[in-house]
Amino acid sequence: MSTKVTVVKNVLDANDxxxxxxxxxxxxxxxxxxNLMSSPGAGKTTLLERTIQELRGTWKIGVIEGDxxxxxxxxxxxxxxxxxxxxxxxxxxxxxxxMVREALPGLNIDNMDLLFVxxxxxxxxxxxxxxxxxMKIMILSTPEGADKPAKxxxxxxxxxxxxxxxxxxxxxxxxxxxxxxxxxxILNPKLLIFEVSCKTGAGLxxxxxxxxxQIRVFSGR
Amino acid sequence: xxxxxxxxxLLEMVDELSLERGFQRVNVLRLSFxxxxxxxPLSLQFAFDVESPGTRAEGSKLVFDILPGALYCFxxxxxxxxxxxxxxxxxxxxxxxxxTGGTEELKLMEMEVD
Ligand SMILES: Nc1nc2c(ncn2[C@@H]2O[C@H](COP(=O)(O)OP(=O)(O)OP(=O)(O)O)[C@@H](O)[C@H]2O)c(=O)[nH]1
Ligand SMILES: [Mg+2]
Ligand SMILES: [Zn+2]
Numbered sequence: 001m002s003t004k005v006t007v008v009k010n011v012l013d014a015n016d017x018x019x020x021x022x023x024x025x026x027x028x029x030x031x032x033x034x035n036l037m038s039s040p041g042a043g044k045t046t047l048l049e050r051t052i053q054e055l056r057g058t059w060k061i062g063v064i065e066g067d068x069x070x071x072x073x074x075x076x077x078x079x080x081x082x083x084x085x086x087x088x089x090x091x092x093x094x095x096x097x098x099m100v101r102e103a104l105p106g107l108n109i110d111n112m113d114l115l116f117v118x119x120x121x122x123x124x125x126x127x128x129x130x131x132x133x134x135m136k137i138m139i140l141s142t143p144e145g146a147d148k149p150a151k152x153x154x155x156x157x158x159x160x161x162x163x164x165x166x167x168x169x170x171x172x173x174x175x176x177x178x179x180x181x182x183x184x185x186i187l188n189p190k191l192l193i194f195e196v197s198c199k200t201g202a203g204l205x206x207x208x209x210x211x212x213x214q215i216r217v218f219s220g221r
Numbered sequence: 222x223x224x225x226x227x228x229x230x231l232l233e234m235v236d237e238l239s240l241e242r243g244f245q246r247v248n249v250l251r252l253s254f255x256x257x258x259x260x261x262p263l264s265l266q267f268a269f270d271v272e273s274p275g276t277r278a279e280g281s282k283l284v285f286d287i288l289p290g291a292l293y294c295f296x297x298x299x300x301x302x303x304x305x306x307x308x309x310x311x312x313x314x315x316x317x318x319x320x321t322g323g324t325e326e327l328k329l330m331e332m333e334v335d
Contacts, residue, residue: 002248003244004332006330010326010327011230011231012230012326014230092225093223127259128223128259129226150306150307150308153257153323154257154259182308183308186292186318
């Protein structure tokens with residue numbers, strides 16, 4: 001005779017618990033952690049390079065790079081003389097809270113104000129995995145098309161801010177900016193939207209000023 | 222793709238629960254998630270078939286409760302079930318809407334055990 005057992009528990013409960021530990025550690029150390037997510041090639045590493053140049057005079061910055069294989073992105077960050085750890089996700093399509101925890105000894109977290117985690121390029125899976133970040137930020141680039149919010153709602157729903165990148169390409173690609181913004185706000189009415197071009201630099205100042213303010217409030221400095 | 226991680230977490234959870242509640246075998250696992258949560262039942266079943274042999278959940282049946290996408294429409298002043306991925310009201314086609322359901326994450330709701 002089979003017995004029924006009621007459970008009602010998130011399957012990612014173990015990840016969520018570890019993420020809560022990470023979050024506590026980051027709060028103690030006063031490190032503002034940004035989980036940066038997008039499709040492959042939307043401009044995560046380029047945005048990091050540009051943002052780091054703007055904020056490095058104010059905050060001590062570190063980076064965790066999640067890549068399925070190579071260290072190409074980590075090399076780009078290391079070239080800026082910024083501490084960086086490459087996470088090998090071993091084929092996984094996302095970073096989880098345990099991977100972040102294991103990457104921390106490779107960074108000097110006693111001497112850090114701002115930690116960027118560049119997630120694996122993927123619009124689906126990373127949104128499911130809390131890693132203990134202060135906020136999730138996602139990038140959508142104009143060549144990807146404006147139908148992405150409706151097709152991949154979870155990431156838009158869980159992000160604090162959406163960066164629409166590659167606005168310099170708007171004259172050449174068929175991207176309905178108003179529809180993308182409208183759909184994104186239907187999914188998440190609190191979502192902040194920045195329109196930028198990491199190539200021309202358009203809109204980057206508004207973004208970095210906003211981020212700087214968030215870190216200032218968080219760290220109380 | 223993340224279905225593999227989800228299944229691994231699910232199997233660990235079953236293992237912990239078997240110690241807590243003292244059962245040997247699982248016959249049925251009832252899972253729920255939102256239709257827009259990017260969880261694919263076929264991939265989930267496939268990952269389960271690959272990962273479950275040798276665990277307490279081996280041979281267990283997976284039952285999925287898939288929660289529908291839902292929108293609140295400000296023109297109709299009511300909640301509407303989504304019939305497609307389009308973010309507009311299925312009744313009046315209005316775009317003054319907010320998403321109210323469908324992205325619920327994967328949960329283990331209930332098990333039948335021996
Ligand atoms: N035209 C244009 N190209 C850009 C812009 N931002 C980035 N790119 C280019 O887009 C390509 C991909 O940029 P990356 O920053 O490597 O993208 P990523 O999201 O880090 O990619 P993965 O880590 O592989 O997922 C590069 O060739 C960049 O030079 C932009 O604003 N405009
Ligand atoms: Mg990159
Ligand atoms: Zn309506």
